[in-house]
Amino acid sequence: MVLTASTMLPLGTQAPDFHLPEVVSGKTISLASFADKKVLLVMFICRHCPFVKHIQDEITRLSEDYRTSDLAIAAISSNDAEKYPDDAPDSLKALAIEKGWQFPLCYDETQAIAKAYTAACTPDFFVFDAERKLVYRGQLDDSRPSNGKPVTGADLRAAIDAALVGQPVTIEQKPSIGCNIKWKAGNEPSYFG
Secondary structure, three states: OOOOEEOOOOOEOOOOOOOEOOOOOOOEEEEHHHHHOEEEEEEEOOOOOOOHHHHHHHHHHHHHHOOOEEEEEEEEOOOOOOOHHHHHHHHHHHHHHHOOOOOEEEEEEOOOHHOOOOOOOOOOEEEOOOEEEEEEEEEOOOOOOOOOOOOOOOOHHHHHHHHOOOOOOOOOOOOEEEEEEEOOOOOOOOOOO
16 A cells, blocks of 8 residues: 555646546536536545545545535546456445445546546545636545544535635645555556656
8 A cells, every 4th residue: 555645736727527437327427417516526536445445434424414515526436447346337336335325436447537637546535616616625634544533524524615605715735645546557647656
């Protein structure tokens, strides 16, 4: 396991569009799928990573807590499923069903979308405002699998809450820490170590 931090994409960056298959329904999901929502959270997650496993229940709570709000959530898995079969679409589908996730979980087979977002680790979080400009990128909270701190989602929730009411999100943002995205051989992006 290699500890990797978010790249901290510049604030104000326009959300890169994507057209990806959703693992449960098979439907194609894109930015336009969320046009009716004021704020968009894009999460790069996977199934096998211990950092994602550590926060899965908080992801579920967060999605439930904001279900009736103006927040849209999209999760994307970009790991090489050939080398990491737990992150293959069928396994991701089982995870989404098991956790009761009502947000789309998409599979980025080519890894092009992870590169477009400069995603580097799982988990990696990006919050975009109504104009789909980046207002937050970084960690869920200060909890890690071995540090004993509770999983609260405090940092991400504060960013979402501010964005939902049109208030500025603090520019003091801590990078997410997790496992590196499992790039296919020869597909590693230039921003990745």
